Amino acid sequence: MSEQISTQPSWPFREAERVAARLKQKGKTEALFETGYGPSGLPHIGTFGEVARTSWVRKAFTDLTGLPSRLLAFSDDMDGLRKVPDNVPNKEMLKHHLGKPLTKVPDPFGKFDSFGEHNNNMLQDFLNEFGFEFEFASSSDYYASGRFDNALLHVLAHHDAIVEIIRPSLGPERRASYSPILPIHPRTGIVMQVPIDQVDVEHGTVFWTDPDTNTKFETAVTGGAAKLQWKADWAMRWHALDVDYEMSGKDLIDSVKLSSAIVRALGTEPPVCLTYELFLDDKGQKISKSKGNGLSVEQWLTYAPKESLGQFMYHAPQRAKRLFFDVIPRATDDYIAAVAALPTAEKPHENPAWHIHGGELPEHAGSPIGFAMLLNLASVINADSPEMLWGFIRAYIPGANAETYPFLARLVHHAIIYNRDFVAPKKQFRAPGDVERGALLDLAESLKANEMVQYPGATPAEQLQNLVYAIGKRHPFAPLKSWFDCLYQVLLGQVEGPRFGGFIALYGIERTIALVETALARGVEAA
RNA sequence: GAGCCUGUAGCUCAGUGGUAGAGCAUUCGACUUUUAAUCGAAUGGCCGUGGGUUCGACCCCCACCGGGCUCACCA
Numbered sequence: 001m002s003e004q005i006s007t008q009p010s011w012p013f014r015e016a017e018r019v020a021a022r023l024k025q026k027g028k029t030e031a032l033f034e035t036g037y038g039p040s041g042l043p044h045i046g047t048f049g050e051v052a053r054t055s056w057v058r059k060a061f062t063d064l065t066g067l068p069s070r071l072l073a074f075s076d077d078m079d080g081l082r083k084v085p086d087n088v089p090n091k092e093m094l095k096h097h098l099g100k101p102l103t104k105v106p107d108p109f110g111k112f113d114s115f116g117e118h119n120n121n122m123l124q125d126f127l128n129e130f131g132f133e134f135e136f137a138s139s140s141d142y143y144a145s146g147r148f149d150n151a152l153l154h155v156l157a158h159h160d161a162i163v164e165i166i167r168p169s170l171g172p173e174r175r176a177s178y179s180p181i182l183p184i185h186p187r188t189g190i191v192m193q194v195p196i197d198q199v200d201v202e203h204g205t206v207f208w209t210d211p212d213t214n215t216k217f218e219t220a221v222t223g224g225a226a227k228l229q230w231k232a233d234w235a236m237r238w239h240a241l242d243v244d245y246e247m248s249g250k251d252l253i254d255s256v257k258l259s260s261a262i263v264r265a266l267g268t269e270p271p272v273c274l275t276y277e278l279f280l281d282d283k284g285q286k287i288s289k290s291k292g293n294g295l296s297v298e299q300w301l302t303y304a305p306k307e308s309l310g311q312f313m314y315h316a317p318q319r320a321k322r323l324f325f326d327v328i329p330r331a332t333d334d335y336i337a338a339v340a341a342l343p344t345a346e347k348p349h350e351n352p353a354w355h356i357h358g359g360e361l362p363e364h365a366g367s368p369i370g371f372a373m374l375l376n377l378a379s380v381i382n383a384d385s386p387e388m389l390w391g392f393i394r395a396y397i398p399g400a401n402a403e404t405y406p407f408l409a410r411l412v413h414h415a416i417i418y419n420r421d422f423v424a425p426k427k428q429f430r431a432p433g434d435v436e437r438g439a440l441l442d443l444a445e446s447l448k449a450n451e452m453v454q455y456p457g458a459t460p461a462e463q464l465q466n467l468v469y470a471i472g473k474r475h476p477f478a479p480l481k482s483w484f485d486c487l488y489q490v491l492l493g494q495v496e497g498p499r500f501g502g503f504i505a506l507y508g509i510e511r512t513i514a515l516v517e518t519a520l521a522r523g524v525e526a527a
Numbered sequence: 528g529a530g531c532c533u534g535u536a537g538c539u540c541a542g543u544g545g546u547a548g549a550g551c552a553u554u555c556g557a558c559u560u561u562u563a564a565u566c567g568a569a570u571g572g573c574c575g576u577g578g579g580u581u582c583g584a585c586c587c588c589c590a591c592c593g594g595g596c597u598c599a600c601c602a
Contacts, residue, residue, distance in 0.1 A: 038602055082601065174600025230602045250531050251597050257530095277532060278597070286596070315541095320532050320596065330539080330550075372550075373564080380563055392564070469560065484561045498563050 010350045011317065012053075016060035018272045019245050023067065026242075026269070031069040033058050034246045034271070035134075036234070039079035039102050042087075042119065043126035045297045045323065046249070046279060046287070049313040051132050053276070054247060056314070056355040063349075063359070071134045074237065075123060077102045077116035078139040078227050080191035099190035101227070103140040116140060126297075130306065139233075144224035151240035152221045154266055155180060155232065156206070159199045161265045162232055166258060180232030180262075181206050183219035191227060231255050235262035238271055247274035247317075251286070279323040287323060295323050303418045304332045304371070305410050310356040311335035325422060332371040332411070339366035367408040368397060374411055378419035381498050381506065386412045391506045392498075427493030429522060436486045437520065439475040444516040446471060447509050457501075464509075465501025490519050 009017070019031055035050050037043075051073070058069050078101045084094045090108040094115075097105040102116030112118040116138075124136050142148050155162065162180045170178055179196035183206060197216075198207040205218050206226065219225050228236055234255065237243065248256060253275055260270035279287045287295075300309050303325065312321070312331040321327075338353035342361060348354045353361065374389065383389045386402075389412045393400050402409035432440055446452075446467060455470065457463035472483035488497035497503070504512045 076602075079602065169599075171600040176600095178600075233602090249597090252602090253530060254598055255602085275531080280596075318532080326539090333550080334541095377564060396565075466560085472561080479561085481561050488562080494563095499559080500562080503563095 010060075010355070012056040012060040012355055013064065013349055015057040015245070015272065015274055016064045019057070019061050020065050020067075022244055022269070022272055023065075028242075028244070029067055031058075031061055031067060031244045032241060033069060033071045034237075034241070034243045035071070035073055036246070036248075037073070037075045037123060039076050039081070039116075039119075043123050043297075045295060045300065045309075047123070047126065048130065048297055048309065049276075049279070049317075050247060051127060051134065052130070052310055052313050053274075053317055054245070055132055055134075057245060057247075057274075059355065059358055060349070071132075072137050072241070072243075073123070073127060073134045074137045074139065075116070075120050076139050076233075077120055078143055078191075078224075079230075081105050081115065099188075101140060101184070101189075101191060103138070104189050139227075140224070143227055146223055148236065148240050149222040151236050151266075152226075152228070153201075153204050154239070155228065155236050156199060156204060156221050157201050158265050159196075159201075162235075162262050165261045165265060166229075166231060169254065169258060178229075179206070180229045181221055181226055182229055183208055183217065183226040184224070185210065186217065186219070186225075193229075231258045232262055234259040235266065235270075238263045239266045239268040242268070243271040245272045245274075247276055249278050250275050251278060274317070276317040277320040280320055282322065282324040282326075295325060299325070300328060302414075303421070304328045304414050305335075305407070307356055308332035308335045308371075311338065311352050314352040314355055328418070329372050329375060332414075336367050336370055364406045367405065367411055368400075369393065369408060369411070371411055371415065374415040375418055375423065378415045379423045379494070380492075381503055382424070382492050383416055383419060386416065388506050389415065424493075428489075429491075429493040429519065430489050431522060432486060432490045432519065435476055436483075436490065439471055439477070439483060439486070440490070440516050440520060442471050442475065443468065444513050444520075447504075447513050447516075459505070461499075461502045461505035463501070464504045465499060468500045468504070491515050 019033075023029070023031055033054050035054050037047065051071075054071060058071055061067070061069055080099045081094065081097060081102055083098070084091045088094070088108045090110075093106065094108055102119065103114045105115040107113065107115050107118040109118055112121060120136065120138060127134055159180065163178060166178055166180070167175050177193075177195040179194075181196055181199075183192050183194070184190070185192050192208065192210075194208045194211060196206045196208050200206070200218075203220075204222055205220050207216065207218050209216050227233065235258075238246075238259070256270075256273050256275065260273070263270045281287055281295075297309070308328065308331045311334050312323070312327065315321075315334070335353065335356070338351050338356075339361060342348060342351045342353045345351045345354075348359075353365070357365065377383070377392055378389060381388055381392060386409070390401065393408070393412075397405075400408070402412075452460065452463040452467045455463045455466035457466055468487075469480075472480050475483070477483040477486075484497075484500065485495075487500055488494055507515070
C-alpha cells in the first residue's frame with residue numbers, strides 16, 4: 001500500500017478538482033461558473049448560499065490551477081410571469097400581463113422599465129452588498145441579441161430527440177403537447193405553451209396554432225421570438241456558453257438529469273454539477289420564498305455578522321440543515337473559532353475562514369470573546385446599550401474598545417439585539433412580596449437621595465454595592481441571599497444575576513430607579 | 528412511484544480507516560460581604576441493528592429498522 005498522506009481536501013477543493021479535470025479533458029484554459037435565478041424574483045438566503053458556495057469553488061479552482069475563470073449570474077428574466085406575487089404593489093396591473101416575459105411586464109414598483117429589470121437590479125445590488133465577484137447575464141438580452149441563435153437552431157435540429165428525452169417524465173396530458181420550443185405570441189406577447197405542429201429546421205422556424213383563436217403561426221426560434229422550456233433552456237445555455245460548473249438544490253435533481261441528457265444530445269458534455277441539500281425551517285420544511293418560512297438574509301444579518309452566514313453556508317452543503325434563529329449563535333462561534341485557528345492551521349484549505357475570506361484574513365478579524373458568552377452576558381446584565389457590555393468586557397480585557405476590537409464591537413451590537421428579541425421577552429418577572437416591596441421602595445428612595453455617598457468604597461460600584469447590601473440588612477430577609485434573589489427575579493426577570501452594585505453603576509442610577517418603579521407597578525397589577 | 532439526506536453523550540451536533548469529541552445541561556470546586564460572568568474538574572456513549580471488506584471501521588460496501596425531506600405534465 002502506498003503512503004497516502006491524502007490531505008483530504010475540503011469540498012470546494014474537491015469540486016475544483018472536478019472542474020479542473022473537465023477543463024483538461026476539453027482542452028479549455030478558462031472555466032465558466034454559473035449560478036441561475038428563477039423568475040420569481042427577489043434574492044433570498046438560498047441565493048446567497050449558492051453564490052457564496054460557487055465563489056468558494058471558483059477560488060479553490062484558481063488556487064489549484066492558476067487558470068482564469070468567470071462567474072456568470074444568469075437571470076431567467078425571459079420566463080413568463082406565471083402568477084402575481086403576493087409581496088408587490090399594483091397587483092391588478094400585473095394581472096393583465098400574466099404569461100408575458102418578465103422583461104415585458106411593467107415594473108409594479110415603477111422604478112424600472114420592466115419587472116424583470118427590477119428583479120435583476122435587486123439581485124445585483126444584493127450580490128454586490130456581499131462583495132461577490134460576478135458578471136450579470138440577462139436571458140432576455142441573450143435571446144434578443146442573437147447570442148443563443150446558433151444553439152437554438154441546434155436545438156431545433158434535435159427537436160425530436162429532446163422531446164423523447166423529456167416525454168417519459170411527463171404526465172399523459174402534457175406528454176401529448178410537449179415541445180421544448182415556446183413561441184412568443186406575436187400579438188399578445190405571451191410565452192405560449194402549445195403543441196408544435198411542425199418544425200422547419202432549414203428556416204429555423206416552428207409552426208403552431210393559437211388554441212384560443214385557432215390561428216396558425218410560423219415563428220422563428222431565433223432572435224428572441226421564441227424561448228425554450230425550462231429544462232431544455234438550461235441545457236441549451238450549458239451548450240451555448242460551455243458552462244463548466246453549476247450547483248443546484250436537491251429539488252432540481254430530476255432537472256439536472258434531464259438537462260444533462262439533453263445537452264449530451266446536443267453534443268456537449270454537461271457541466272460539473274453539485275447538488276446541495278435544502279434549507280429547512282424550524283419544523284423541517286423546505287424554505288420557500290412564497291411561504292416566508294425559515295429565515296431571511298436580513299434577519300440573519302440583524303442578529304450576527306455576515307461572516308457567520310458564510311460559516312453556515314460553508315459547512316457540509318450536501319447535508320440538510322435547519323436554518324432558523326437558534327443556529328445563529330453557533331455559526332458565529334464556529335466562525336470565530338475558525339478565524340482563531342487559521343493562522344496556525346496545518347491545512348488552511350480545510351478551514352472555513354480561509355474560504356470565507358478568500359484565503360486571507362482581514363485585519364482585526366476574530367474576537368477574543370465568543371458570541372454565546374456575549375449573549376449570556378447581555379442577558380445577565382440586561383444590556384441594552386453597547387457601553388454596558390463594554391463595561392463588563394473591560395473587566396476581562398482591560399482597555400478593550402470598538403477601535404481595538406472592531407469585530408467584537410459588531411458582536412456586541414448584535415448581541416444586544418439578539419438578547420432584546422429572543423432572550424429578554426422570555427424572562428419571567430415575578431411580583432415582589434410585602435417585605436420585598438418595602439425593601440425595593442427603600443432602594444429607590446435611597447438611590448434618589450444619593451445615599452450611596454455615605455457608604456465606603458473606592459468606586460461608585462462599590463458604594464452602590466454596600467448600599468444595596470445595607471438595605472437588605474435593614475429589612476427582614478431570612479437569609480440575606482433572598483434579597484439578592486428578589487433583585488434578580490423581580491427586577492431582571494432571571495433566577496440569578498450580576499453583582500448588583502456594579503450593575504447599577506453600569507445601568508445608571510436613574511434607570512435603575514425606573515426599573516424598580518416599573519417592577520413595583522407590575523406587582524400592583526398582579527395583586 | 529422515483530430520488531436525496533439522516534440515526535454519535537440527557538439536548539444540539541462535530542468527527543470520511545488508526546486510543547470516541549465540542550457546546551449546552553448536570554455535579555463538584557475556585558473567585559465573591561449575596562451573586563453572576565469567568566476559570567478548573569467530574570459525570571455521562573455496545574457511534575440504530577445485522578453482515579461484509581480490512582492488521583484495524585463511527586467512517587467504506589450490502590441488507591434491514593427508524594426519522595425526515597424533495598420531485599412527479601412550474602421553473
